[in-house]
Amino acid sequence: MDLIANHITHRFGDLAVLDDISFTVGAGEVVAIVGPSGCGKSTLLSILGGLMQPTSGAPELRGAPPADSLNPLTFVFQDFALLPWATVEENVEFPLLHTQLSATQRRALVDDALRRTGLTDFRATYPKQLSGGMRQRVGISRALAVKPAILLMDEPLSALDSQTRELLMEDFVRLLADGGMGAVYVTHNLEEAARLADRIVVLSRRPGRIREVVTVPMTRAARGEAAAREKLLSLQNQIWSLIRNEAIDAEREVQHA
């Protein structure tokens, strides 16, 4: 199943946020979206996932989702969006409650998702008892439970400390390694984008337009090797040179707001 951004334009009143954004996320592909602050990255992701209606254009799907997928387009949120009154297990089960699945089937999906994210021993824990990294693992586990075709990740690591980010990035690389699941990964961190994405969509300052689509010239598996680090760094510098001046302007705009 492909996810297509088809000439998406969006305005908040008089404020133009996105201007004619078009690209395709193929099955199993990971596309990162980067750009200066306020360029509309998160708005674009909300539109792609059907949580916001664009002013014009539309997000579209091509092809059938995997037969076992319960929610083909599934978000992983920056702020985790966990139900504080529910345990880890109940949070992961939450998106399954309204499905036709039996309790046994739901239990099997929850067990599998918790196992894949290393949360089996924390199933009875409440979110407030977990660290930020563990909470995001619950968010990922909840997303995995519905067997998504494409994960929509909105700066999933930005609220976390650097060590936790590194550990979760390794988890993302592992989860997306087999190509069974694609992703749109919104981030302001170019290192994360270069590490995880097959292609990087670089947006301009508001209104966000596509400045360039950069293809990462190596497989995700190869990026862990020492020889690849220099290439990835060079790629990050290349992208940074594309957005640097606009990022400075965006920062000044925030300061003067």
Next chain:
Amino acid sequence: MLDRSSVPETLAKDEATRRVRFRGAGFVPASSRFGGWIALALVIAIWQAAGSAGLVNPLFLPAPSAIARAIYELAMSGALWQHLSASLLRIGVGWLLGTAAGVAVGFAIGLSRLARSVGITFISALFPIPKIALLPLLILWLGIGEEPKIATIALGVFFSTAISVYSGVDAVPRNLIRMAQSFNVPFTTIVRKVIWPGALPAILAGFRITASVALLLVVSAEMIGAQYGIGAFVLQAGNLMQTDQLLAGVVILSVFGLAVGKVIGWLETRLLHWR
């Protein structure tokens, strides 16, 4: 290889040191378990001592022992239960009716644009009216039985409940609702599994307020038009200058208020354990 710091780990012996002053004290009020009870016992003891020593005229302020005796006699004669049951019935029915309507209207205002536009206008206009002022009108409409008293309590409870419920619904984090929508969770499940538990802290806080409102209104309503009930009893005792009986009624009201507070506290502990 790592560079190691050349800074010595110990200070020169002749170098004077001073401890950094602790500045983080206070602003963490914690109540002691028995402090409040001890203070209450102390006040009662002083009151009793003043009464026993004849420092206070018992007609104006009877000693605690006289009030306790009055309560005991009321209980033994069966009058206590007669008055208390009448008040409890009015509070119970009025509070339940007002709460049920308030929760329904509060949720409607919290969830529907139409209900919000209409509901908030009416609530803003009617909430400030002292509900006891409507009792004569309610007597006119509903007769002189239990109905107008129950309706007065229900009205008082309704507005406070509706306001606390829609405020609670408004306070539910939007990101949780968006999360549920992103998983295609149906509206009713979002209300049941996200909005209801999210609004519950505000709803239970509202219950504390409405319990006090109900108590206030039942006493006021019984003072205006009732033969039985704690409010009627207190009024009769006042008219007859039976201050020990009057204060017995006040103590019973206070105990009832405390009991309701304990029940709501227990509910909060049970239902909001995740906080």
